[in-house]
Amino acid sequence: MNTLSTLAPKHFKRPGSAPTVMIVGAGPVGLSLAILLKKWGVSFRIIERNAGPSTATKAMAIHSRTLEIFRDLGVAEQAISDGFTINQFSVQSNAKRVLNYNFSYLDAPYPLLLSLPQPQTEKILLERLKALGAEVEWNTELVDIENLPGSVSMTLKHADGTDEHFTSRWVAACDGARSNIRKRLDMTFEGSSYDRFFMLADADIEWSGSKDEGAFFLGAQDGYVAVAPISAQSRYRLFIEMPYNLPPEGERPSLSLENFQRLCEGRGQKMTLSNISSTTIASFQHRRVQSMQQGSVFLLGDSAHIGSPIGGQWMNLGVSEAYNLAWKMAYVDQGLANPSLLDSYNEERYPVALEVENTAHRLTGLITVQRRALVWLRDNVLPLLSNRKKAQRKLPSMISGHQYHYEKSDYIQESLTKKQRKNWSKKGKKPEFQTAPPRAGQLAPDVELWQLQGMPTKRLIDLFHGTFTLLIFSAADQFSPLLPGYYTLAKSVEKDYPGIKAYCVIDALSGAGLPAWHSTLLDPDWRLHKRYHAKEGTMMLIRPDGYIAFLGADAITLMTYLNVRSGLLKGARTTISCETEAVELQL
Ligand SMILES: Cc1cc2nc3c(=O)[nH]c(=O)nc-3n(C[C@H](O)[C@H](O)[C@H](O)COP(=O)(O)OP(=O)(O)OC[C@H]3O[C@@H](n4cnc5c(N)ncnc54)[C@H](O)[C@@H]3O)c2cc1C
Incomplete structure (x- = not known):
């Protein structure tokens, strides 16, 4: 038997020169982009204003398509071994399954939803970046930026108070929802706030529910409760919806175990909670920029869009934006493609971002609907439609990330x-x-x-x-x-x-x-x-x-x-x- 060593995949290396890309922000999106650029041999710096990785309670859902991207990044196996596989996620109302996402129906190498707290995802990405020989520059904040013809000039502030002026060919703004880059470039961030907020905690839960299934429990007037398993040891991420505007500091509900327990019981959930951690309160908005590119600056992740957490889409969306942009930067940087190829980043990704926002918004509407007639329709008619075999097969791919396409792109x-x-x-x-x-x-x-x-x-x-x-x-x-x-x-x-x-x-x-x-x-x-x-x-x-x-x-x-x-x-x-x-x- 003969074997043939192919040249694929090719990862190009270039001799040392001034960094081509400045990545601002070492959240999951900035780190993913850095790993990809490192693999492609595109020179870059990655700066982060914080002193070290974030420990905030944020994303936990990693979708099937993101795992395929993580496979290319070289972190899929690690993520799966550190995370917990969720096979199904359902929306239940008054003990009826209104919607059921069974991920085993996915025609994909990873037919699952992975549950992994965001700090662990970031840790895995950071270790991978280090293993590839690159480091995040902590305590370094971008404070000013200007688009020049063919390059970007910026001012960075270091921890010791010194300023540094730096110019790169491109900037990747991965600096999150409060993006300073977006503000400095006078880019609007239009949208509005949801008139509700969430209390979150990780907790051991004793109950009669499934150990490998996540669920939204609707039906209570006070709001819904959602649980998503994060380990085989009955540990769950718990979301409690509070259907009114976030009160000012000092008037917010207590994040004690007793209060979480009381809120679950008040919503008809027979659960015994213990050992809570990572408690937080979060309110959400849905907003977006008008374009994800301005000159040589590209916006990725939360700097470009934010939205409802229902469906667990936003970190996943940002990672797939990094995946769209990295190879284009590499091909242009190496003289293999025309620089105008980079314009297709916004052309291809902006409609996807809008679609994700709309889907998350519609799901949020469905889950939080209060009008009786609509609740009746949701609880009685929707199950008839969604339980059909065809719908059962289609539903998981509507949130797994596989259905987004670039059919209208000029380059397709x-x-x-x-x-x-x-x-x-x-x-x-x-x-x-x-x-x-x-x-x-x-x-x-x-x-x-x-x-x-x-x-x-x-x-x-x-x-x-x-x-x-x-x-x-x-x-x-x-x-x-x-x-x-x-x-x-x-x-x-x-x-x-x-x-x-x-x-x-x-x-x-x-x-x-x-x-x-x-x-x-x-x-x-x-x-x-x-x-x-x-x-x-x-x-x-x-x-x-x-x-x-x-x-x-x-x-x-x-x-x-x-x-x-x-x-x-x-x-x-x-x-x-x-x-x-x-x-x-x-x-
Ligand atoms: C409670 C909650 C639950 C969520 N659940 C999910 C989920 O299940 N699935 C999902 O996909 N998404 C979820 N999300 C959304 C997800 O957390 C975000 O989409 C994700 O963090 C975006 O990553 P990012 O890298 O774009 O931005 P960030 O994670 O915000 O990272 C931006 C980084 O840039 C740094 N930075 C900012 N400004 C500067 C500057 N001027 N100079 C240098 N550095 C700077 C910041 O310090 C930060 O580290 C959730 C969010 C919340 C709050």
Whole structure:
């Protein structure tokens, strides 16, 4: 058996020079971006005004798509081993399940919701960053900033009171909801406040409820109670809704164990609480900037948007923004892509942020509705709709992060003739084509790659990390007369575009007889062809963030897309050395 070491994923290194990116804020979003830039070899500084990591009680829900991103960051396994797997989350009203999110229905490598308190997530990210050889500059605050043509100048204040003036090519504003950068750049943050607040605590809870399921319990006039498990030892994060405006300091409810116990009982929950910690009071607003980019400054995470905590979306959203931006910065920085590619960050991410805000807002409305007629509809009609099999399958993907797409992006193209599309949808009726055909602008589905028995599992998504990936489907075995043409195309794409790695997908059990110089994905049981609804000559270009950039079926359209629309630079010569992590593919 031969093996072929591919060049994917590619992580580029550049010789030492002044940092290209200034990351402001070492919350989960800033740390994620720093790890990605480090992996890509883009030079950066990351500053944080606090003296050390935050211990605040904030996010605990890490969604399935974020775990895929964490896989690329190299922290997914650690997060899963430190966290607790939640299989289901339900909304219950008067002992009826109104909505049920069963995460095992997700067609994804991590069909689960991970519960991990934010300080632990940040600790894992920080350790990973350190292991990669980068450090956060603590006690360093950005106090002023100015967008210049092609660069950003800023003033930093250090703990000893000294000022430092610094200029970088780009700034990533990961400085949270009270972003000073947003204010300094006169960017508005429009929206409003919710007329309610929450009391939160981590507690040991004895009750008859499930140990691996989270739930909202509605039905009490005083507000709802929600619980989410954080460990197998009956430890939970407890949310108590207080349906009125946050009172001034001194008039706020006590955060004592007795008060939490009393509030739960008052809302009809038979729970015995003990050993409470991480208690806090939080009120929420929903606000957003008008654009997530101004000149060379990019806003990510809470600096760009905040919203209702229901659905646990906001940290997850910020991490996926970092994932969208990092590879674009790397490709532009290394001369592999046109600088205008960076404009697609706002173009692609702003609509997603609005969608997340709307979904969280609607869920909040559904859960906190008070009018009797609407409560009746929610409790009696919604279960009939949401308990249908189709809805059961769809619900978890509405919050897992997989459904967001960039179909309208200028950098995405789907070029299939009517006939090609028709054939695909006909095939869709066969049982093996049960999943929907992927579209350009959507996430490329993951598939466990075919391996001889006893060989370690390989996943398709791992090929996408650190490079563009071109898949050319042959729908044939190694004797197909069309194969030499596919290989020639693959070779010429790689030659013209050093940021692309090309594979031919072939119905064969081994690479015997195939040209040894090129990369092949063996697909003897057609699992890849089937999952991608691929026919002879189907071509898919997948971006480093796992989104399908191009979907088509002829070489000329692909080459035109690459030349005109992809943002990639033809014939780019990169002088930087390239660090490769070999992915062993069996041939
Ligand atoms: C009670 C609660 C529950 C939540 N639950 C969830 C959940 O389950 N799931 C979810 O996804 N989200 C949840 N969220 C939201 C989540 O906590 C935030 O979305 C997340 O913290 C945003 O990360 P960030 O890195 O953008 O900002 P932050 O975490 O706010 O980090 C910003 C950092 O920038 C630093 N900084 C600010 N200004 C400067 C400056 N001028 N110079 C240098 N440094 C600066 C700050 O000190 C801070 O460390 C919850 C929030 C709360 C309050």
